[in-house]
Amino acid sequence: MTTTPTSRFADTRPNPWVTFTLRRLGRLTVSLAVLITASFAMIHLVPGDPVRAALGVSASPELVEARKHALGLDRSLPDQFGSFVAGLLQGDLGESIGAGMPVAEIISDRLPSTMQIAAIAFVTTIVVAVPLGMAAGVFTRHGRRRRLELAFVGATSVVAVLPEFLLAVGLAAIFGAQLGWLPVALKDGPESYVLPVLALAIGPVAALSRIVRVETLRVLDEDYMRTARAKRLPTRILYVRHALPNLLTSSLTLGGLMLAGLLTGTVLVENVFAWPGLGMTMVQAIIQKDYPLVQGVVLVYGTLALLINFTVDIVLAIADPNSTIRES
Amino acid sequence: MSFTQRLRRTLRTPLGIVTMFAVFVLLVVAIIGPIFWQDTADRVDTTAIGRGGSAEHWFGTDALGRDIAARMIVATRLTLELTLGAVVIGGVGGFVLGTLPTVLGPRLARLVTALVNLLIAFPTLLFVLFLAIVFGVGTHGAVLAIGIGIVPTFARLIQNLAASVAGSDYVASARILGVGRFRLIVRHILPNIAEPVALFLFQAGAGILLAFSGLSFLGLGVQPPDYDWGRLLNEQLNRVYTHPESAVGPAVAIVLTGLAFNLVGEVLSQAGGRRGLRTAADRDHRATVPAPSDDPNGTAGDGTGPAPLLEVDRLRITFPGGHVAVRDVSLSVAPGEAVGIVGESGSGKSLTALAVAGLVPYPARVTARSITFDGVDPTAGARLGTSLSMVFQDPMASLNPALTIGRQLSEVAEVHLGHNRTQAMKRAVDRLRAVRIPDPEHRSGMRPSEFSGGMRQRTMIAMGLMGEPRLVIADEPTTALDVTVQAQVLALLRDVRTKSGAAVLMISHDIAVVSQVCERVMVMYAGRVVEELPTGDLVTGTAHPYTRALIGAVPDMTTDRGLPLVTIAGRPPGPGEDTPGCPFAPRCELATDRCHTDEPALERIDAARRVACWHPVITPPEARIETE
């Protein structure tokens, strides 16, 4: 090979993987910085005096002042921000005004309950939506079973627009109140998980299975499926071995994108089922104007959402390197 | 058809009527609700506290004995007002943020885009809750929070739309003419993105309605003594055990209204023509019995040579709408024989091959008087096993990208030969070696994307050899390959044939390629076989004007490279362009009046040759130059 002017640069061209990961890490860092700044600023942005609001109108001015001092709210803003960030680095999220307990303690107490239902709901979504969408695709292929197609598309589009909290209320009314099959409040035995998980998962199942159906229709028309048919393989192998892996990447992409939304959906669902998680803590704290606690929960929810999206990005890049890296 | 016309037409469909009805009802209730029911809704009745649903109180009464149904009706106005308020805030905010990059200089534009990207990274619900806290819990705070909450998504949409419009010719020319940036947006960009934007706003409206109800439901939205549907739901939730109708009533109101918003969006998008209605013709794909046509003169295999391995009698493939892609094609292949089918794209040659394997894609319809392969009908779901194998063109698309090469080969042996996994894999490696894939043990673990084009095509052939094929159908096996690799693959196919004794049916647009492998060639034009002849006769013994033109159009060893290539003027008839007479007549130099009115049948001219032409060029055998 002769030396062309461009070949001198070939060696110094950065590895696309490194660029990709660095970019995503950069984006994550910026987002985290914004999140931390915003949650710090929140307590100063709320209308009125947050401490007065939390302690109530009857509290004496001395008590309010003392509390402010204890929370460090009487210091200069840069000073406060400095100690806020320093505290964060040590896992210190400040102290709840209402409960008088460290925020970090309350959160580590409540977080597992939220993560449990979110994780179970996510797994349920994937496990149900992929086979459901695939079956719908196979059965309604080539415009067959027009009625089934209509019913599927109609039902999933109605369900997909239902918000979690309404689903939750409906589920509680039917399975809890009318039929009495399942508990409608509080975290207890395994059966108490059923309704919160259903409320979280039903919407994503509907949305994802629609997409899986469309993907299935696309994959079934690919040339390699014709090859597989030409090999006269049994139907089961045709769909499971040849079609499924090819629609998994796109399905998981969308599933992953739904994960962060599913996590924040716990805020509403937990409040319907009195589920002792982060979401219920957050709403109570907002109503009680316990701002340090709100701050902590917003930080945790936000960080989790950012981390989930970051992980999904990286996992997808590994699963489907060409498309992801080219796109960035 | 203009947008208004399409809208009017869509409104007359059942969907449109339901939508108009829903919007009408909502508006009426919102306007007259507070006028007529305000008193009932506010009337405290200590004698009827917390009642369940009854004829008097449809959804029961609340903790102060107020009628929930009346409160729902009254709450309609506030609920819709709040939704509208948030839509306006979100719409204006998103529009400003979305068009800013077009107006600003490149550096500021990048900053705005980065800001939008940053905000979009956070889940909307979290963003809204944060804003609701910052603006203060209450009605105003919630409207602002939700309105601003949709700004990032909306801004992203506008940015994308504006970018696509801004790149178009008319905007570019407006820019050259010196149209100002602001004017550019208002005059040139806005009208072109109005439709999708309106659609988005209605869909966002549904989302906002639900989000608002969610906030009120959490106690973070509307505060007492005011109430919207979410607030009512919040107040009634604890009674879901005792009087579920009280909680379900507001919930249903929220859902139905949300659906109404979506319906409006759907109507707009249909009027926008984004979703075409399917034509009735597409639906009919059930097979009907074809009208039997006149019997052509049998197939070339008749009476001569051994009993055919494959025999197809009057194959016809039609598409919905009446297009006949393959018209009464008959062919036969003797055991061990290699037959080629040649034609331009659209001539029906590939469909013919697929029909033999029972793989014709939807919505085409296959009928034939009979198809017999090895004594059975392959299209009737008979178990063919591995006696018929196919090699497709474009091996990149025809190999499964998600499975390893070894797996795609070995499964054939597992399924059809009852091999276990190890045996099957051994056979796969063996077959890969047979098609001269270097280092097959290692390569069988790779995926198709790691193979070169030639290796993929050889893999396809190896796949066909996993069983014991008696017929290999090769559909354009060399089309995607460069000349050297093409020659290797053809050599391989010849080799396969001699070693396995399998017959070959080869489909190609390239007569030179076919003549390197096959003894007999069938030429197809517009869904018909127009000539059938031994490969040896191709150079000097062709009778049909189309074949003669094809030979002229394809350079091969005997072509004088000094002469310009003969090209066939005109093009073959497209789908649905059926004319009486010979299909080649419009392009034929020898065409006479008869050619334009009567269609020539495929007639035998000697033991090995058939031709469908009124004026065939008959060369006596003595005058033919033997090739090979």
Ligand code: SF4
């Ligand atoms: S029938 Fe007539 S038009 Fe057709 S190929 Fe023969 S000469 Fe040409």
